[in-house]
Amino acid sequence: MAATTKQLNIPNKEISHRINFMYQAAHTALTCGKSQEEANQLCRIYVRSLRKIAKKLVLRLDPNIKRTLCKKCDLLLIPGITSTIRHSSKREKHVILKCKDCATTKRFLSRSTNVLFTENPKVVVS
Amino acid sequence: MAETDAVNDDLLHQSIKRKKSSGKERQKAQAMVTSFLNNHLPPRYRISNENYLQVIQKSITLENKGITKIQKAKKKRCNITPYREKHREKLHCSLELSQRFDDYMPLHNLWVDYMSCLLNIQKRSTTSTCSLSKEYTQKLLKADYHGCWITVTRSRCPSYIGISGIVLQETKNALTLIAPSNKVKCIPKTNNIFTFKIGDLVFTLYGNQFRYRSTDRAARKFKLKSTIDL
Ligand SMILES: [Zn+2]
Numbered sequence: 001m002a003a004t005t006k007q008l009n010i011p012n013k014e015i016s017h018r019i020n021f022m023y024q025a026a027h028t029a030l031t032c033g034k035s036q037e038e039a040n041q042l043c044r045i046y047v048r049s050l051r052k053i054a055k056k057l058v059l060r061l062d063p064n065i066k067r068t069l070c071k072k073c074d075l076l077l078i079p080g081i082t083s084t085i086r087h088s089s090k091r092e093k094h095v096i097l098k099c100k101d102c103a104t105t106k107r108f109l110s111r112s113t114n115v116l117f118t119e120n121p122k123v124v125v126s
Numbered sequence: 127m128a129e130t131d132a133v134n135d136d137l138l139h140q141s142i143k144r145k146k147s148s149g150k151e152r153q154k155a156q157a158m159v160t161s162f163l164n165n166h167l168p169p170r171y172r173i174s175n176e177n178y179l180q181v182i183q184k185s186i187t188l189e190n191k192g193i194t195k196i197q198k199a200k201k202k203r204c205n206i207t208p209y210r211e212k213h214r215e216k217l218h219c220s221l222e223l224s225q226r227f228d229d230y231m232p233l234h235n236l237w238v239d240y241m242s243c244l245l246n247i248q249k250r251s252t253t254s255t256c257s258l259s260k261e262y263t264q265k266l267l268k269a270d271y272h273g274c275w276i277t278v279t280r281s282r283c284p285s286y287i288g289i290s291g292i293v294l295q296e297t298k299n300a301l302t303l304i305a306p307s308n309k310v311k312c313i314p315k316t317n318n319i320f321t322f323k324i325g326d327l328v329f330t331l332y333g334n335q336f337r338y339r340s341t342d343r344a345a346r347k348f349k350l351k352s353t354i355d356l
Contacts, residue, residue, distance in 0.1 A: 014244065014265060014268050014269075015268065015344055017240070018268065018269065018344065021236070021237070021240040021270055022270060022272070024236055024240075025233060025236060025270075025272055025273060028232045028233050028236055029233060031229075031232070032226075042294060042295075045294075046272060049272075049341050053341050053344045053345075056341060056342070056344060056345040057344065057345055
């Protein structure tokens with residue numbers, strides 16, 4: 001969310017700045033702490049407050065950020081550390097991202113025609 | 127069990143029907159019925175040999191030990207609540223008290239970068255600080271303090287004074303710090319004054335005016351108040 005501040009007049013600039021910071025803080029929080037469990041707890045605190053802020057101010061999180069957060073336990077999903085990533089072609093071909101802590105799965109279609117709405121040139125208003 | 131129960135039931139009916147039957151049989155039946163009832167009825171209906179007929183006249187539902195459909199449905203429904211509670215527990219988790227201070231230095235460095243970027247410290251030359259202060263207060267109110275190196279300078283409780291550490295968690299009424307001595311400390315905001323430093327600037331936070339959730343602060347509009355306390 002507004003990690004690159006090209007335009008000068010961004011509404012809620014400070015808030016987006018803050019959300020950006022919290023997202024990075026969650027990343028660093030995962031690396032510290034005695035055990036993985038404790039690190040996860042701190043990470044959850046940051047992600048949760050990030051979500052709350054975005055919800056309060058009715059800001060939409062960028063899909064690239066949203067897809068790395070666990071829906072259920074608010075953990076940052078990093079493949080290999082807090083989540084597993086698998087490719088499945090049982091139904092339609094898709095990628096399964098599974099949280100290691102609460103075993104919630106996210107599925108993303110791997111269609112070649114799929115475009116995120118933020119990357120779609122028709123949606124973006126110049 | 128089921129067969130013997132059926133037999134007992136038969137006996138019971140027979141005994142009621144043939145009240146005038148022979149004495150021996152009747153006594154046998156009575157003994158059986160009472161023992162059967164005592165085994166299967168709830169404790170408040172326990173009976174002796176004399177009053178068993180009175181009890182029988184009441185309608186009592188015997189306990190069915192099998193699981194009925196309704197109970198099954200209830201069980202299924204019950205499974206939902208513990209899961210939700212679990213989820214909620216995770217939501218309100220508190221930090222463990224055994225942490226290493228050095229691990230949190232990267233977090234602090236990140237915060238310093240964030241804060242100096244937010245306040246545009248490098249661009250500002252050391253001009254009139256009074257004009258800056260208004261701008262800064264608005265920014266500081268909406269800023270985030272996770273990872274900030276904070277010190278308690280003034281407090282009503284003297285034992286809090288001088289405690290410093292990196293903020294790990296901010297809640298409505300307290301800050302959780304980690305001190306260099308590897309101890310996690312929870313310090314209430316009320317009646318405490320905190321200071322933190324960025325570059326050459328020193329900021330003070332008045333705990334009493336700061337008693338909001340860190341997420342609420344972002345959206346709230348504040349009025350400037352003067353303080354008399356302390
Ligand atoms: Zn999860």
